[in-house]
Amino acid sequence: MPFEWLVGLRYTRAGRRNGRNSFISFISAISMAGIALGVTALIVVLSVYNGFQTVVTERMVSVLGHVEVYEVSGAGLGDWRTAAASAARNPQVKGAAPFIELQGMLVHGGDLMRPAIVRGVLPGEEPKVSDIGKQMKQGALEALQAGTSTIILGEELARELEAKPGDKVALAMAQGNSTSNMAPTMHSFIVAGTFESGHNEFDSGLALIHLGDAQELINVSGPFGMRLRLQDMQKAPAVANELRTVLPGHLVIRDWTKLNSGWFAAVKSQKNMMFIILTLIIAVAAFNLVATLVMTVTDKQADIAILRTLGASPFSIMKIFVVQGALVGVFGTAIGVICGVLLALNVGVIVGMFESLFGMHFLSKEIYFISAVPSDLRWADVASIGVTSLLLSLVSTLYPSWWAARVKPAEALRYE
Structure with a gap:
């Protein structure tokens, strides 16, 4: 394994030598948890939106038919x-x-x-x-x-x-x-x-x-x-x-997507807006990595200087902190995907338990057309959410890594 990966992995699970290292580890854990929470929420919400659209569409089509043909x-x-x-x-x-x-x-x-x-x-x-x-x-x-x-x-x-x-x-x-x-x-x-x-x-x-x-x-x-x-x-x-x-x-021929085009357009726009809003949660958690890596770079300036004197290039130093931030993003995304998939597959059971526990009903049949919370997990959505989370995490590592690569060994070791 390249030494950049070894050092980056070591920094990710920083030891407990002093309070500063413990605090940096805590901030890393918070960033990872935030990414996982955002990914989980996004997968569950989009699955519920998909389920709502699927159920209502099936019930519409069961009465309307798939295609209508009539004279102008x-x-x-x-x-x-x-x-x-x-x-x-x-x-x-x-x-x-x-x-x-x-x-x-x-x-x-x-x-x-x-x-x-x-x-x-x-x-x-x-x-x-x-x-x-x-x-x-x-x-x-x-x-x-x-x-x-x-x-x-x-x-x-x-x-x-x-x-x-x-x-x-x-x-x-x-x-x-x-x-x-x-x-x-x-x-x-x-x-x-x-x-x-x-x-x-x-x-x-x-x-x-x-x-x-x-x-x-x-x-x-x-x-x-x-x-x-x-x-x-x-x-x-x-x-x-x-x-x-x-x-x-002279016939008018309309398919089921045109018969209820206003409803489908509204659901699609709401789904897209919800994707953007919940992606901001992931973005906030991902950009917490900036603070984490900046503190790590500040704390490890002496280590960086020693690596530079041993022959490490600025690009190698940059890779160390990219690896550290990327690992946090990968673990957070993986945890979020696992939790999101499990929740999305069992959302009906979980909501039913809450309804029984608190004696309330989340969906009114008169308002939402359906009385149970549906879920339709689509792996394309899961893949897009995971890729988005990883990209945001990777982007968050660029500035701190670039700053670490610019550390001057002589200045960093002056007071050591």
């Missing part, structure tokens, strides 16, 4: 099965189902009113593009039959309306254009069941009726569009681009 004019697709057959030629497309979306006000008991999106679907086709059939809490999706005026409500929407299966609810819909003063039309439906997707936006604001009933409500002959499910949802943008060249007519 609003006249509808007409023969949607022909369009579905054309889309199915793409190997990524594994299911298609038609839909109509309406907006209205659901009324129950005369005084309970809630706005809702009412989606007309075909019960036999809907399971091909969504998981609502598996998410039924009461009743079954097959209860939607054309001409029976049945409706399925989101679980939270049903709770707010105080409606249960068998109750009658009224759907109030505006008629005419937005500037008319015509009274809304009222349509009566029988609640056939409820579903719970796990996403509060849909559970509190979505209702399902049969496609035939939806067509009769607005007097159209076909669906507005169709939704597609893919083998790999991450390829939805590419598949949407390919379908634009395949499907005939």
